[in-house]
Amino acid sequence: MQTEIILSGFGGQGIMFAGQLLAYAAMDSGLEVTWMPSYGPEMRGGTANCTIIIADEEIGSPTVLKPKAVMVFNIPSMIRYEPLVVSGGVLIVNSSLMDREITRNEIKSLKIPANEIAESIGSKRLANMVMLGALITKLPVIPIESLEQALDDHIPDRHRHLLDSNFQALREGSVFEELKLIEETDN
Amino acid sequence: MAITAPANLVYSRPESMTNIATHYCPGCTHGIAHRLIAEVMDEMSIREMTIGVAPVGCSVFAYNYFNCDFVEAAHGRAPAMATGIKRVLPDRFVFTYQGDGDLASIGMAEIMHVAARGENITVIFINNAIYGMTGGQMAPTTLPGQKTTSSPSGRDVEQTGYPIRMAELIANMEGTSYSVRRSLHDHKQIRKAKKAIRTAFEVQKLDLGFAMVELLSTCPTNWGISPQESLQWVDEHMVPVFPLGDYKIAPIIRDLRV
Amino acid sequence: MPRELLKGNVAMAEAAVRAGVEAYFGYPITPQTELLEWMSHRLPELGRVFLQAESEVAAINMVYGAACTGVRVMSSSSSPGVSLMMEGISYIAGTELPVVLIDVVRGGPGLGNIAPSQGDYNQIVHGGGHGDYHSIVLAPSSVQEAIDLTVLAFDLAEKYQAIVVVMADGNIGQMMEPAELPPMLPIKSEYPEWAVRGAKGRDHRILTSIYMNPEDEEKTNLRILERWNKIEENEIRYREYFLDDAEFVVIGYGTAGRVAFSAVRSARAEGIPVGLLRPITLNPYPFAKVAELANQAHAFLVVEMNTGQMLQDVQLAVAGKVPVEFYGRLGGVVPYPDEVLNEIRRISHEPIAVGVDPRRNWMQRLKTEIS
Numbered sequence: 001m002q003t004e005i006i007l008s009g010f011g012g013q014g015i016m017f018a019g020q021l022l023a024y025a026a027m028d029s030g031l032e033v034t035w036m037p038s039y040g041p042e043m044r045g046g047t048a049n050c051t052i053i054i055a056d057e058e059i060g061s062p063t064v065l066k067p068k069a070v071m072v073f074n075i076p077s078m079i080r081y082e083p084l085v086v087s088g089g090v091l092i093v094n095s096s097l098m099d100r101e102i103t104r105n106e107i108k109s110l111k112i113p114a115n116e117i118a119e120s121i122g123s124k125r126l127a128n129m130v131m132l133g134a135l136i137t138k139l140p141v142i143p144i145e146s147l148e149q150a151l152d153d154h155i156p157d158r159h160r161h162l163l164d165s166n167f168q169a170l171r172e173g174s175v176f177e178e179l180k181l182i183e184e185t186d187n
Numbered sequence: 188m189a190i191t192a193p194a195n196l197v198y199s200r201p202e203s204m205t206n207i208a209t210h211y212c213p214g215c216t217h218g219i220a221h222r223l224i225a226e227v228m229d230e231m232s233i234r235e236m237t238i239g240v241a242p243v244g245c246s247v248f249a250y251n252y253f254n255c256d257f258v259e260a261a262h263g264r265a266p267a268m269a270t271g272i273k274r275v276l277p278d279r280f281v282f283t284y285q286g287d288g289d290l291a292s293i294g295m296a297e298i299m300h301v302a303a304r305g306e307n308i309t310v311i312f313i314n315n316a317i318y319g320m321t322g323g324q325m326a327p328t329t330l331p332g333q334k335t336t337s338s339p340s341g342r343d344v345e346q347t348g349y350p351i352r353m354a355e356l357i358a359n360m361e362g363t364s365y366s367v368r369r370s371l372h373d374h375k376q377i378r379k380a381k382k383a384i385r386t387a388f389e390v391q392k393l394d395l396g397f398a399m400v401e402l403l404s405t406c407p408t409n410w411g412i413s414p415q416e417s418l419q420w421v422d423e424h425m426v427p428v429f430p431l432g433d434y435k436i437a438p439i440i441r442d443l444r445v
Numbered sequence: 446m447p448r449e450l451l452k453g454n455v456a457m458a459e460a461a462v463r464a465g466v467e468a469y470f471g472y473p474i475t476p477q478t479e480l481l482e483w484m485s486h487r488l489p490e491l492g493r494v495f496l497q498a499e500s501e502v503a504a505i506n507m508v509y510g511a512a513c514t515g516v517r518v519m520s521s522s523s524s525p526g527v528s529l530m531m532e533g534i535s536y537i538a539g540t541e542l543p544v545v546l547i548d549v550v551r552g553g554p555g556l557g558n559i560a561p562s563q564g565d566y567n568q569i570v571h572g573g574g575h576g577d578y579h580s581i582v583l584a585p586s587s588v589q590e591a592i593d594l595t596v597l598a599f600d601l602a603e604k605y606q607a608i609v610v611v612m613a614d615g616n617i618g619q620m621m622e623p624a625e626l627p628p629m630l631p632i633k634s635e636y637p638e639w640a641v642r643g644a645k646g647r648d649h650r651i652l653t654s655i656y657m658n659p660e661d662e663e664k665t666n667l668r669i670l671e672r673w674n675k676i677e678e679n680e681i682r683y684r685e686y687f688l689d690d691a692e693f694v695v696i697g698y699g700t701a702g703r704v705a706f707s708a709v710r711s712a713r714a715e716g717i718p719v720g721l722l723r724p725i726t727l728n729p730y731p732f733a734k735v736a737e738l739a740n741q742a743h744a745f746l747v748v749e750m751n752t753g754q755m756l757q758d759v760q761l762a763v764a765g766k767v768p769v770e771f772y773g774r775l776g777g778v779v780p781y782p783d784e785v786l787n788e789i790r791r792i793s794h795e796p797i798a799v800g801v802d803p804r805r806n807w808m809q810r811l812k813t814e815i816s
Contacts, residue, residue: 020450020621027450027623035450035621039476039559060707062620062700065781205649235645240510241653250651256641258513259653261536264506267498271510271518272641274494275468279643297506300499 002055003141004064008081009073009094011048014128018071019050021132024150025142026054036062047076054141069139071131073097090139092131110134110177117172123162126169133173144174201225203234205254214414216371216404217245220313221252223381224282227388228255237280238272240265242294244286245319263294266301269308280391282309288318291327291351298357298399305362305396309387312353315404316425323409327351330428335409350428354401358434364396366435370403372421376431385445395439403429448623453588453613456624457521457547458483460595465630466545467516468494470507474526475559476615477549481521493632501526505533505546512542513652515640516633517599521547523615524565525556534608535574539654541669543602547595547611549618552777560777561615561700566754569612570728577666579673580608581680582728584698588622594725596627601680603637605672612727614750616700616779673729682725683734687713691720693793694738696759697748698724700779705748708785717793727755735762744792745769748785750778753804768792771803773811784814 005022007015019035026033037050051063069090070081075098082104085091090108093100096115112134118126129151136144151166159166200206203225211217228234237255241247243262250257260268265283273281290298290312301308317335318324324337328350332341354368365387369380380402387398403425405417412420451459458480461469469484481497488495494511498504504520511518522530527548537544550565552558570582581601585591591613598609636642641650656662686706688694697705702723709721722738724731735758739745744767747756753771760769772788774780798806 023621024450027448033450033623036616037619039615039619058706059622059703060710061704061782062616063779063781065783236643238641238643247655250653254644254649256644256649257651258510258641259540259651259655260509261506261532264502264509264533267503267506268510268513270496270503271468271470271507271512272514274496274507275511275514275516275518276642296499297503300503 002053004067005052005069006067007071008049008077013073015048016050018128018132019052021150022052024154025146029142029146032059034059034062071135092135112176121168122165129166129169130173133170134177137174137177201229203228203254207251209252212408214407219371220402223384227385233280240269240283242285242289244289246284249284263289266297270306273308284311287314287326287328291353302357302360302363302397307391307394309391310399312401313404314401315406317406317409319406319409354434357399362397363435364437365390365398365440367433368401368431370431372418382445389443446625448625450621451588451624452621453591454479454618455483456588456592457595460592461519462487463627463629464596464599465517465632466519467632468511468518470496470498470504471520472498472501472504474523476618477521477523501529505530509533509537512544513641515636519545523549523551524553531574535576536654538578540652541606543606544608545598545602550614558777561779562777563750569610578669580610582610582612584612584727585617586699586703589624591617592624605676614700677729681729681731683731684723686721688720692743693719694742695721695746701748701750704780704782705785707782711786712789719789730758732762739763739766744797746788746792747771749773768797768799771807
């Protein structure tokens with residue numbers, strides 16, 4: 001069994017770090033994992049993306065055409081990846097950054113105002129953690145506690161003072177998704 | 188009179204040279220340059236601590252004539268190879284022995300950067316204004332108007348540019364501590380050349396940075412004149428284009444007593 | 446050692462450090478630069494040698510010089526930089542010195558791009574510098590294998606006084622995977638009898654690649670070939686997946702090999718009796734293993750990120766016994782497993798044209814696919 005997750009947005013939105021965090025958490029949970037970045041000049045200012053594959057067996061290709069889950073942080077990423085999510089897969093959209101309807105209805109999607117939530121915690125730079133919290137709740141491939149542990153272990157020293165805010169961002173992303181789930185059930 | 192008696196011995200092969208006849212043409216000054224380096228190695232007692240780097244050119248077989256460890260570089264790359272050796276073995280003496288095609292044409296990048304880094308090696312640069320080994324083609328140091336097998340009507344500076352003055356160029360690099368030009372065309376110049384070579388090795392001994400000695404040399408075979416005429420030709424034609432002198436001597440080196 | 450999440454380039458650099466590399470000379474080029482950057486702080490902190498050279502030409506000649514002293518020494522680069530190194534590599538081969546080179550291959554020819562490619566197979570495996578010599582070529586397909594093969598590279602280089610190229614691609618260099626680093630080995634305290642370190646108390650030694658007398662050069666070429674024969678006898682490495690009962694055999698190395706692995710696993714799940722051979726040594730090549738598989742397989746499929754370079758080695762080994770088909774993506778494009786899976790389905794269900802260059806048919810299919 002393997003789960004493929006693509007994170008995509010602009011360089012500087014914390015895409016690569018969020019992806020690495022997933023990879024660390026998966027590794028520390030005893031799973032196999034690959035983290036494959038887009039690399040090169042396009043990382044500075046252009047579109048940045050990374051593919052994370054989490055599996056309980058040897059991983060072959062580190063990239064896939066049709067991922068199980070996608071998290072998008074800008075419109076070009078949404079245009080590129082929405083059509084590629086496998087049927088029944090997951091799409092998480094940062095709705096703070098794009099006013100765009102999700103057209104596919106046979107996938108599990110979530111629009112989350114990640115920037116607003118992040119700003120309410122203290123910094124819009126935490127939007128990547130809000131998104132990640134929502135993703136991992138919608139697609140529970142690893143427990144959120146593993147992400148928190150990974151954050152504690154791997155957050156760069158210069159950002160360590162923001163550890164609690166990062167935890168809170170993960171939790172609020174998760175809670176946002178949980179509330180949505182409850183809403184959907186109520187409906 | 189027993190001139191071969193040890194007590195009467197005034198001149199012999201330096202210990203730092205092997206007992207092998209060189210392949211150099213009659214009248215070529217490579218032999219003199221080799222001997223001067225070997226004498227310096229003897230005087231400084233560094234033969235067992237020295238690694239030489241031979242070039243591509245007439246002196247490609249220099250390693251056969253020196254009685255110290257030696258390696259053979261690709262054309263122009265001797266300074267890079269010497270850098271690799273010196274960085275790994277910083278307490279050894281490392282020198283390159285390069286001709287003008289090797290150092291000033293194909294190896295221009297390597298020589299400039301070894302100087303820029305202030306690599307603590309010694310470079311002996313033999314400038315005879317011609318490619319010797321391949322049979323007398325134009326070199327980066329060929330004089331304007333000089334006839335060679337690849338500039339049969341004489342070097343046309345409009346087409347092929349001007350001779351490159353390496354001692355001056357190298358002197359401009361901050362990493363250079365010592366850059367001088369000497370000549371091998373008469374006994375007085377030869378003595379000065381030896382002193383410069385000694386200084387260049389002393390610079391290395393004291394870790395003072397990059398040192399290069401350019402030596403104006405002859406190539407009677409490819410110049411097509413006799414050995415004696417060749418020596419005159421250096422004096423009359425090469426020295427005006429490549430003036431002898433000290434182009435850079437770091438202040439600390441001026442105080443060295445050689 | 447615990448598993449760590451490591452980027453391929455950094456993992457190879459640290460593996461070299463732990464294998465006792467004493468000197469590194471290199472020049473920045475994407476997608477291998479992290480390797481050079483890692484060395485730039487790691488080696489000085491251990492009191493070893495790091496130097497950023499003025500060019501790849503200079504870097505490989507610095508490696509050449511350091512190798513003459515008998516220490517473990519390496520460089521790393523990517524395709525255009527490796528082209529510049531070919532002169533020095535030939536001299537190193539001619540001087541019979543152990544050197545390790547990591548080549549993180551990118552798209553070409555020319556400046557090409559910085560995306561992963563296998564376009565330099567022929568250059569590294571069959572070609573390289575001038576003259577009659579072989580490099581050992583190791584092709585990792587994961588970060589762990591990149592680590593293990595880097596360590597192995599130093600051992601093989603010394604054992605056979607040969608150049609060992611770890612030929613990765615941009616994917617292997619840039620991706621992160623959990624992997625285990627080897628323990629730190631002490632650096633050498635004894636040096637081989639040929640090393641040039643100053644003629645203290647012994648005759649002077651000369652290291653050179655020039656043999657003006659053709660008979661001497663002939664002897665040198667034979668000596669190099671004899672070593673190569675031993676390498677061929679002892680050092681062929683590959684990995685097999687689902688080959689026992691395979692009627693169809695996919696062959697791929699490096700990133701293409703692991704993409705093919707995904708496709709083969711999916712095809713197995715569909716009931717197709719297909720297996721994968723993933724060569725780890727590209728030189729020496731597992732010709733005998735491929736020839737043996739030609740007795741059991743109905744057809745082969747070669748998957749590469751080039752226009753079919755290893756394909757020719759496979760064809761040589763299969764010797765026309767069964768059809769060999771080809772699928773490649775080019776210029777920095779990495780195939781997806783679905784593409785390879787479609788090819789496996791095709792060769793297992795449709796008759797295959799024989800007597801035709803498989804590249805002709807593949808080109809037609811690919812043109813349709815990407816248009």
